[in-house]
Each structure stands twice: as C-alpha cells, then as structure tokens.
Amino acid sequence: MSEFEPKIVAFVCNWCTYAGADLTGTSRIKYAPNVRIVRFPCTGRIDFMLLLKAFSQGADGIIVSGCHPNDCHYTSGNFHARRRWMAFRNLAEFMGIEVERIQFSWVSAAEGAKWADLVNSTVNRVRELGPYDAYRQMAASSWQ
Amino acid sequence: MARIGVFVCHCGENIGATVDCARVAEACRKIPGVAHSVDYKYMCSDPGQTLIREAIAQNKLTGVVVAACSPRMHEPTFRRVCSESGLNPYLCEMANLREHCSWVHEKSDVTTDKAIDLVAMLVEKVKRNKPLHPIKVPVTKTALVLGGGISGIQAALDIANAGHKVILVERDPSIGGHMSQLSETFPTLDCSQCILTPRMVEVAQHPNITLYTYSELESLDGFIGNFKTRIRKKARSLDEKLCTGCGLCTTKCPNKKIPSEFNTGLGMRTAIYVPFPQAVPNKPVIDREHCTYYTKGRCRVCEKVCPTQAIRFDQEDQIVEHEVGAVVVATGFTVKETDFFPEYGYGKYKDVINGLQFERILSASGPTLGEVKRPSDGRVPETVVFIACAGSRDPAKGIEYCSKICCMYTAKHAMLYKHKVHHGQAYVFYMDIRAAGKMYDEFTRRAIEEDHVQYIRGRVSRIYERNGKLIVQGADTLLNAMPVEIEADLVVLATAGVANEGAEALAQKLHVSYDSHKFFVEAHPKLRPVETNTAGVFLAGACQSPKDIPESVGQASGTAAKVAALFSMDELTREPVVAVVNRTAPPLYSTCVGCFLCQSACPYQAIEREEIKNRNGQVVKTIAKVNPGLCQGCGTCVAFCRSKSIDLQGYTHEQVYAEVMELLS
Numbered sequence: 001m002s003e004f005e006p007k008i009v010a011f012v013c014n015w016c017t018y019a020g021a022d023l024t025g026t027s028r029i030k031y032a033p034n035v036r037i038v039r040f041p042c043t044g045r046i047d048f049m050l051l052l053k054a055f056s057q058g059a060d061g062i063i064v065s066g067c068h069p070n071d072c073h074y075t076s077g078n079f080h081a082r083r084r085w086m087a088f089r090n091l092a093e094f095m096g097i098e099v100e101r102i103q104f105s106w107v108s109a110a111e112g113a114k115w116a117d118l119v120n121s122t123v124n125r126v127r128e129l130g131p132y133d134a135y136r137q138m139a140a141s142s143w144q
Numbered sequence: 145m146a147r148i149g150v151f152v153c154h155c156g157e158n159i160g161a162t163v164d165c166a167r168v169a170e171a172c173r174k175i176p177g178v179a180h181s182v183d184y185k186y187m188c189s190d191p192g193q194t195l196i197r198e199a200i201a202q203n204k205l206t207g208v209v210v211a212a213c214s215p216r217m218h219e220p221t222f223r224r225v226c227s228e229s230g231l232n233p234y235l236c237e238m239a240n241l242r243e244h245c246s247w248v249h250e251k252s253d254v255t256t257d258k259a260i261d262l263v264a265m266l267v268e269k270v271k272r273n274k275p276l277h278p279i280k281v282p283v284t285k286t287a288l289v290l291g292g293g294i295s296g297i298q299a300a301l302d303i304a305n306a307g308h309k310v311i312l313v314e315r316d317p318s319i320g321g322h323m324s325q326l327s328e329t330f331p332t333l334d335c336s337q338c339i340l341t342p343r344m345v346e347v348a349q350h351p352n353i354t355l356y357t358y359s360e361l362e363s364l365d366g367f368i369g370n371f372k373t374r375i376r377k378k379a380r381s382l383d384e385k386l387c388t389g390c391g392l393c394t395t396k397c398p399n400k401k402i403p404s405e406f407n408t409g410l411g412m413r414t415a416i417y418v419p420f421p422q423a424v425p426n427k428p429v430i431d432r433e434h435c436t437y438y439t440k441g442r443c444r445v446c447e448k449v450c451p452t453q454a455i456r457f458d459q460e461d462q463i464v465e466h467e468v469g470a471v472v473v474a475t476g477f478t479v480k481e482t483d484f485f486p487e488y489g490y491g492k493y494k495d496v497i498n499g500l501q502f503e504r505i506l507s508a509s510g511p512t513l514g515e516v517k518r519p520s521d522g523r524v525p526e527t528v529v530f531i532a533c534a535g536s537r538d539p540a541k542g543i544e545y546c547s548k549i550c551c552m553y554t555a556k557h558a559m560l561y562k563h564k565v566h567h568g569q570a571y572v573f574y575m576d577i578r579a580a581g582k583m584y585d586e587f588t589r590r591a592i593e594e595d596h597v598q599y600i601r602g603r604v605s606r607i608y609e610r611n612g613k614l615i616v617q618g619a620d621t622l623l624n625a626m627p628v629e630i631e632a633d634l635v636v637l638a639t640a641g642v643a644n645e646g647a648e649a650l651a652q653k654l655h656v657s658y659d660s661h662k663f664f665v666e667a668h669p670k671l672r673p674v675e676t677n678t679a680g681v682f683l684a685g686a687c688q689s690p691k692d693i694p695e696s697v698g699q700a701s702g703t704a705a706k707v708a709a710l711f712s713m714d715e716l717t718r719e720p721v722v723a724v725v726n727r728t729a730p731p732l733y734s735t736c737v738g739c740f741l742c743q744s745a746c747p748y749q750a751i752e753r754e755e756i757k758n759r760n761g762q763v764v765k766t767i768a769k770v771n772p773g774l775c776q777g778c779g780t781c782v783a784f785c786r787s788k789s790i791d792l793q794g795y796t797h798e799q800v801y802a803e804v805m806e807l808l809s
Contacts, residue, residue, distance in 0.1 A: 009804065009807060009808070014216075019216060021244055022216060022240075022243040022244070024243070024247075024248055025214075025242060025243030025244060025247035025248050026243060026247070028247055028248070029248065030248055030249065033245075033248075033249040033252075033254050033255055036258070036262065036265065036807050037240070037244055037262075038800065038803055039215075040779070041721065041777055041792070041794075041795060042778040042779055042780065044745075044778050044783060045778060045779025045780065045783055045792060045795060046783060047782065047783045047797070048783075050800060050801065053801060053805070054804050054808065057804060057805055057808035057809070058808045059808055070657075073778075074677075074747055074748075074776055074778035074780065075657060075677060076747045076780070077747070077778045077780045080745060080783070080784070081783075084783065116248070
C-alpha cells in the first residue's frame with residue numbers, strides 16, 4: 001500500500017483553470033505527477049456521467065475546476081457546473097461513492113500556485129483513502 | 145483506419161531535459177492507428193514545421209498530435225501547418241508536455257509515463273476528430289451607438305468617418321450628455337460647450353449618422369454582424385420636419401416653474417422646452433407630465449403661437465427597426481444626489497450641493513449666468529467647503545471604488561471659485577489627492593499654491609445649520625486628527641459617480657455582464673477593455689466605470705477602431721467549436737425530443753426551435769436547432785441534454801469519453 005500512487009483525472013475549463021495550470025508551469029512550481037488534465041471549453045460542458053466513467057475505469061480521484069463565480073468566459077457555465085455538482089454529490093453519496101475523492105474547485109488564470117496546492121492536497125487525500133475499486137465491484141455485482 | 149502522426153518536441157531543454165522524448169515517440173508508435181511518430185528539438189521552428197508538412201504528405205496522415213507546449217501558445221501555429229499541408233486544421237491537437245508536465249515535475253520515469261499518457265489521450269481524441277470548417281456569417285455594416293454624450297459622439301463620428309453608417313440613440317431630447325453641463329474642463333480650463341457643441345453639430349449634419357434623440361432601446365436580438373434592433377422614439381408632441389426651432393412656443397408656455405434637468409434643478413424650464421440653447425437637435429419637446437394640456441385638458445398655447453403648425457398633441461411613441469452589425473454602449477453614468485448623505489443633511493440644506501450642480505452655477509449659461517451665487521438666497525458665498533470622496537471609497541456607503549474624476553474637478557471648482565470670488569476662501573477636505581494624468585498633478589498644485597485653496601486632509605463627519613451658516617465639522621488628520629470646524633456659506637460634495645438608473649435592465653437587453661455596482665463589464669480588464677463578452681457589443685466611456693473626458697474619448701475611438709475593423713470584412717469567420725443537434729433519418733429525424741432544456745441553459749439565446757415538416761408540409765416534430773452565429777461553444781447545453789441529442793464540435797461525447805478511457809487504460 002505504501003507504494004500506492006493514485007490516478008487523478010482533472011476536468012478543467014480552457015479559460016481559467018487550464019490557463020492557471022499553464023501559469024503553474026511558467027512559474028516552475030512543482031506538484032505531484034499523478035494528475036492528468038482533460039481540457040474542456042467550460043465546466044458547464046462537463047457531463048457528470050464522465051466522472052462515473054472515470055471511476056469505473058480506475059480513477060482514484062477527480063478534480064473539476066473552472067472559473068470563479070462571475071468570471072466565466074461564457075457568463076454562467078460555472079454556475080451550471082456548480083449546481084450540477086451539488087446534485088451529483090447527493091447522487092454519488094447515495095450510490096456509495098466516497099465524495100471526498102472528488103474535488104470541486106475554482107482556479108483562475110492567475111492562480112498558478114493554487115493549482116499546485118489543489119493537486120497536491122487532492123493527491124495526498126486520495127493517497128490516504130487508498131485505491132478505489134468499490135465502483136468496479138459494485139458495477140460487477142449489479143451486472144450479475 | 146486512422147493514420148495519426150505524433151510529433152514530440154524537446155523545446156530545447158524545456159521538455160527534453162525532464163521527459164525522455166525519444167521514449168515518448170517510441171511508445172506512441174505502438175498505439176493502434178499511429179502511422180508516424182518522431183521527436184525533434186524544436187517543432188515550432190521552420191525545420192520542425194517542414195518535418196510535419198512532409199510527414200503529412202508522405203504518410204497520408206489523417207490526424208496530427210503535436211506534443212509540445214500549451215495549445216494556448218502554439219495551437220494556431222500547428223493548425224496552420226496542417227492546413228497548409230492539405231489537412232483540415234481541426235484534425236490537429238496538442239498535448240501539453242511543457243506547462244503541464246516537464247516544467248512542473250522532476251525528471252523521472254513517472255514524468256515520462258505521464259507524458260506518454262497525455263499524448264495517448266490526445267491520439268484517441270484526434271482519431272475521433274471531424275474536419276470542421278470555420279463558420280462564415282455576413283456583416284451588416286451599420287453600427288448602433290447607445291448614448292449621445294461625449295463618448296457616444298466620438299464613437300459615432302469615428303465610425304461614420306470610416307465610411308460606415310451609424311445610428312445614434314439618445315434618451316434625452318438633446319445629445320451632449322454630462323459634458324454639455326460642465327463649465328470649464330480640467331486641466332486646461334477650456335470651456336466645455338465651446339469644444340463640445342461643434343461636435344454635436346457635426347453629428348447632426350453627418351451624412352452617415354442617423355440621429356434618434358428622445359429615444360430608447362426597446363430590444364436587441366441577433367448576433368455579431370447581424371443584430372436586429374427596435375428603438376422607441378418617444379413622442380415629442382411635435383412634427384420635427386415642420387418645426388424651425390424658433391422657440392416661440394417655449395417663451396409663451398405659461399407653465400414656467402418646472403425644475404430644469406439640465407440645470408440640475410437649480411433653474412426652471414417650461415413644459416414645452418429645449419434643454420439648453422445649443423441643443424442638437426434644436427427642437428422642443430412637450431413634457432407630458434407637467435404640460436397643462438395633458439394634465440388638465442386645456443391650454444394649447446404653443447399650438448396657437450406656432451408659426452408652422454408643428455405641434456402634435458396626439459402624437460404617439462413610434463417603434464423603428466434597424467439591422468446593425470455592431471453595438472457601442474456609451475450610456476454614461478450619473479452622480480449621487482446630496483440626499484444620499486444623512487450626515488450632510490439628507491439633501492435638505494439648499495446650500496449643500498453636489499459637484500454637477502456647482503458646474504451649473506459656474507457655467508456662463510447656467511441659472512446664475514456664471515456668477516457664483518448660493519441657491520438659498522442668491523448671496524455670493526464668502527466661504528466654500530468642498531468635500532472630496534463623498535460616498536466614494538467608502539464601504540459603509542456601499543461604494544468601495546474611487547470615482548476617479550472628483551479630485552480633479554474639486555481642484556477645478558475651488559480654482560474657478562477663487563477666480564470668480566477673489567476675496568473668498570475655499571477649503572477642500574480630501575482623503576488623498578489622486579491626480580494621475582497628463583498635467584493633472586500640476587493642476588492640483590496650482591490650485592493649492594497659486595490660488596491658495598486650503599486643502600485639509602481629513603473627513604467631514606457632520607454638517608448642520610447655525611445662524612444662516614453651514615457648520616462643517618471635520619478632522620485634520622495631518623494635525624493628529626485635530627477637530628476642524630468651518631462656518632461655510634456653501635458646501636459642494638464631490639459625490640460618487642454611479643451607474644445610470646436602468647443600467648441593469650439595459651445590460652440584460654444587450655446580454656452584457658455588469659458588476660455589483662451595475663457598471664458594464666469588459667471582456668478582459670487589461671487586454672480587451674472595449675469589448676464585452678458578447679461578441680459585437682462594445683463599450684465606451686463611463687458606463688464601464690467613472691472616467692474623465694480624455695479617457696472617455698480615447699476609449700470611444702478605440703471602440704470605433706474595433707467596429708471599423710469588424711466592418712472591414714464582408715464576412716466574419718468564427719471558430720467552428722459550436723454545438724449541433726443531431727439529425728437522423730425519418731421517421732425519427734433527430735433524437736431530440738424537443739424538451740428545450742438546452743434553451744434555458746444557453747447563455748447566448750443560441751437555441752432556436754426548428755419545425756420538421758413532412759412532404760405534405762405538416763409539422764411532424766419540433767426540435768432544437770443551434771444558431772451557429774450566436775453559439776460561443778461553451779457546451780452547457782450538451783451537459784444538460786437528457787437524450788444526448790446535442791453535441792459540441794471539437795469536444796464531442798465520443799472524443800471526451802475516449803480520452804478518459806485511454807487515460808485510465
């Protein structure tokens with residue numbers, strides 16, 4: 001278990017968090033290499049079924065991050081994402097998914113250091129939680 | 145079968161020193177569908193680009209992944225390379241190995257593994273990319289300018305002089321805005337009307353400008369290059385074509401005791417009136433709220449005296465429609481009234497006035513004809529106290545921001561007062577003197593040093609009346625907060641500049657965002673200061689935040705340049721990253737069930753209803769349809785759609801699910 005390295009998938013918007021993560025790079029701030037960033041135009045585009053797909057495929061943790069409230073490039077996509085997350089969190093809890101594995105956040109294009117902190121804290125938390133295979137077991141048992 | 149080319153860039157040492165690029169290229173060669181995979185020192189260099197071009201031709205590639213820096217940096221470069229090689233540019237994707245990998249991780253196998261994952265993810269995406277074509281939309285080369293103050297005038301003239309048609313809409317009976325109310329302008333002390341009125345006349349006479357005064361925006365629909373606007377022309381109760389502007393009606397109108405808006409309530413006007421002598425157009429309007437005929441049903445004196453029979457009591461509001469390609473919002477600002485300040489007497493002291501009122505008192509065309517007389521008894525004030533930051537920079541008042549113009553106009557007021565009343569004493573209470581601008585600091589120094597205006601650094605806590613004097617109680621913070629009490633004859637508050645009433649409603653009509661103070665928000669605070677987040681809608685002047693005249697004029701010209709650039713094209717090209725509703729064969733036609741949840745989610749009103757008819761012309765189904773000109777490609781509708789009938793080009797379900805599957809495989 002001590003060798004466990006969690007797989008984290010980050011779903012981020014193009015305008016704030018992706019640019020913020022670019023700034024982390026430009027500022028040469030180091031963070032854990034466990035994260036893989038998937039770029040979206042807006043967090044409003046993120047279909048939360050994708051989170052379930054990621055868990056079912058073996059993700060141990062997920063980050064969803066976009067623009068701060070009122071800063072959305074598309075005016076209101078981040079509000080839709082927030083509302084969807086509030087609803088999805090209840091569903092995930094009901095399904096027995098550990099919601100602590102999902103980190104919903106806002107990182108602006110100017111917050112390079114915040115992105116590094118966000119990744120590191122998520123990786124550390126998920127590392128403590130251990131690998132995630134409950135979803136696959138659950139899916140397998142319901143299939144039978 | 146896909147034939148994908150992978151091009152791994154070392155970016156010199158930037159990627160190459162941390163990531164084993166050769167291993168990345170080798171690993172990618174093994175991915176099914178990858179026909180070509182190489183690494184090179186600088187992909188963005190000329191030889192690097194040539195290498196990609198040749199590989200596309202030789203290997204007949206159907207897609208390209210460039211693993212290099214951030215797509216925000218070089219995506220346009222590599223898409224152009226593909227396009228030049230005959231490959232659709234949207235079949236090119238970039239894996240971000242620099243900002244998201246080599247620069248943020250230590251050199252190790254883990255880092256190289258991550259790099260491979262990132263490239264493999266994009267390979268799976270690019271396999272599912274479809275050729276996309278930029279969307280072309282026509283441009284109507286007419287601009288709508290809202291607001292006829294100095295910003296609107298400048299923008300309208302600049303656009304019209306560039307050879308384009310302009311429709312200028314002003315809410316009041318005359319153009320001119322706040323600038324026409326000012327006495328003299330800082331830092332040169334030239335007369336405001338002398339420099340403004342020629343421009344007002346130019347607007348009225350310009351062959352490219354259609355002027356609608358006493359009119360308001362009713363609605364705006366459509367999208368960049370293709371807006372449809374409806375303008376409400378409020379009834380002037382006058383046939384403008386017949387009216388010669390002789391002014392006989394205004395002199396004969398018996399109702400003469402109406403506070404004049406132009407003179408900020410300090411002067412009176414008649415019910416049929418021209419706001420000020422230099423008004424453009426110089427045609428009166430009947431104020432139906434106060435006109436005796438409209439309130440009591442008799443009078444009609446103006447009708448009797450009019451030599452051209454131009455009065456039309458039965459005139460109604462008219463709606464005019466226009467098609468425009470761009471909108472310039474230059475609706476300006478307003479200043480807080482004195483009744484906003486309980487500590488300064490709730491506006492009940494006649495001799496506590498705001499800065500705009502003092503402008504009218506100083507103005508040669510004002511109610512006192514330029515003589516400084518106080519409103520209560522018409523005496524010349526011997527002692528005048530100016531209070532800067534009245535409301536501004538005061539979170540307790542809900543106005544945290546600096547109104548920017550007050551330091552300068554307060555110095556100007558004090559100076560002009562001293563020029564007119566030589567023996568008078570002027571005091572200015574201030575927090576800081578913010579005089580940043582060309583010749584600005586010199587100007588405030590001149591007020592202090594040459595005109596001997598007494599500047600006191602501190603706040604005024606209270607104003608009250610005693611024996612016909614206004615007692616101003618404050619503190620001098622440079623003298624250890626020593627209490628100061630001044631017996632003043634007149635107090636001028638430099639009240640905060642705030643958004644116009646109705647700014648919120650206008651913003652909603654225009655679909656532009658506004659901040660918590662109802663000022664309109666620009667697309668980017670530094671790099672796109674005149675654009676809004678709605679393409680084709682631009683900002684000029686103080687509707688964005690309080691601004692002085694040079695700044696407003698500068699921004700208006702900037703906006704005009706943006707509009708002229710837009711109008712220099714016959715067609716606009718837009719990124720094809722837009723949503724589409726699927727279409728299938730009959731009898732289904734589309735999996736869309738017409739719930740229109742997408743419509744409520746769309747921030748751009750881009751979702752329309754499409755009726756599908758059979759060959760007999762009967763409507764068999766109503767489904768959603770995305771207007772590609774309006775769609776900005778956020779994809780919020782995609783996540784909303786219950787039946788997965790709407791998808792975002794460039795970020796389709798197929799693509800993003802494939803990315804996630806590949807990452808975790």
